[in-house]
Amino acid sequence: MYLTLDxxxxxxxxxxxxxxxxxxxxxxxxxxxxxxPSVRSLxxxxxxxxxxxxxxxxxxxxxGFILIHRQKGVVVNPDGVPQANEAYWxxxxxKIHPLIAEAVxxxxxxxxxxxxxxxxxxxxxxxDDES
Amino acid sequence: MYLTLDxxxxxxxxxxxxxxxxxxxxxxxxxxxxxxPSVRSLxxxxxxxxxxxxxxxxxxxxxGFILIHRQKGVVVNPDGVPQANEAYWxxxxxKIHPLIAEAVxxxxxxxxxxxxxxxxxxxxxxxDDES
DNA sequence: TAACTGTTATACTATAAATATAACAAATAA
DNA sequence: TTATTTGTTATATTTATAGTATAACAGTTA
Numbered sequence: 001m002y003l004t005l006d007x008x009x010x011x012x013x014x015x016x017x018x019x020x021x022x023x024x025x026x027x028x029x030x031x032x033x034x035x036x037p038s039v040r041s042l043x044x045x046x047x048x049x050x051x052x053x054x055x056x057x058x059x060x061x062x063x064g065f066i067l068i069h070r071q072k073g074v075v076v077n078p079d080g081v082p083q084a085n086e087a088y089w090x091x092x093x094x095k096i097h098p099l100i101a102e103a104v105x106x107x108x109x110x111x112x113x114x115x116x117x118x119x120x121x122x123x124x125x126x127x128d129d130e131s
Numbered sequence: 132m133y134l135t136l137d138x139x140x141x142x143x144x145x146x147x148x149x150x151x152x153x154x155x156x157x158x159x160x161x162x163x164x165x166x167x168p169s170v171r172s173l174x175x176x177x178x179x180x181x182x183x184x185x186x187x188x189x190x191x192x193x194x195g196f197i198l199i200h201r202q203k204g205v206v207v208n209p210d211g212v213p214q215a216n217e218a219y220w221x222x223x224x225x226k227i228h229p230l231i232a233e234a235v236x237x238x239x240x241x242x243x244x245x246x247x248x249x250x251x252x253x254x255x256x257x258x259d260d261e262s
Numbered sequence: 263t264a265a266c267t268g269t270t271a272t273a274c275t276a277t278a279a280a281t282a283t284a285a286c287a288a289a290t291a292a
Numbered sequence: 293t294t295a296t297t298t299g300t301t302a303t304a305t306t307t308a309t310a311g312t313a314t315a316a317c318a319g320t321t322a
Contacts, residue, residue, distance in 0.1 A: 012309085012311085013311075014311090019232060019233075022229065025236050026231075026236050038268080049311060050312090054269080069268090070268065070269095070320070071320065080238075081237055084234075092230065096248060100251045103215075103223070104255040105157050107215070110252040114245050114249065117227060117245060121231055124231065124235040143279060183279080200299090201289070205298095
């Protein structure tokens with residue numbers, strides 16, 4: 001799995017890392033139980049600091065995406081990601097709300113908006129391996 | 132139009148201001164050509180600093196939501212908000228992408244996700260005044 | 263023993279957010 | 293004319309976050 005960073009972006013590096021790993025799980029490029037690089041080696045590969053990687057890992061751990069064993073290192077959660085709960089839906093709504101507010105202002109139709117979402121969903125539905 | 136701020140939120144105050152004004156335009160609580168409070172009076176009403184309001188206004192101005200005349204003060208863009216262009220769609224996609232990545236991880240179906248979006252759209256479709 | 267793991271601690275730089283004053287230029291109202 | 297209000301600009305300060313730089317500790321593994 002490839003990780004690419006945009007050091008010019010306003011989006012913090014650790015956030016970019018988080019969402020690329022989440023996207024990797026969504027696309028099944030990362031499987032449950034699969035190991036991730038150590039904080040030191042990943043930091044070295046990406047040319048960034050150990051703590052920046054650690055911050056991304058800690059948040060992914062707290063949100064249930066990965067587990068961190070003293071022994072086994074960092075692994076994608078073998079039991080899968082926690083299912084959507086009430087708190088998740090509430091937070092998701094508050095993230096989408098301002099996007100739709102602006103869309104409505106710009107006369108974007110509900111149909112076109114939903115179509116964009118569908119199109120993005122499709123990117124994650126590519127079947128298993130691509131060999 | 133009421134503006135409410137959450138000073139405990141991690142979301143910057145000027146961002147909260149921006150999106151509540153955008154939401155006001157979307158809900159037609161704010162009409163094209165309608166005046167907005169001066170930076171000083173709004174800051175005083177909300178108990179925040181002049182520059183925080185100014186920052187929100189400047190960004191809204193740059194994005195075409197409002198106009199600022201020396202004479203007339205601050206008004207909602209009489210010509211309406213600029214239509215969605217290629218840059219807008221591109222930026223929107225990059226904002227939705229990580230949300231859908233996480234949704235896929237949590238086994239949220241495309242149908243449920245689109246349903247949430249539809250539900251939010253409905254909030255902006257309330258007809259005109261509510262007298 | 264040596265190397266590697268996650269973890270913790272400290273210190274530093276840089277940037278963003280927010281506030282606090284102050285002042286300027288233009289328009290308006292007394 | 294004076295006084296007030298407008299948006300605007302300029303400085304300075306505080307606070308918090310992001311990122312880096314070292315260093316060390318406690319386990320695990322080769």
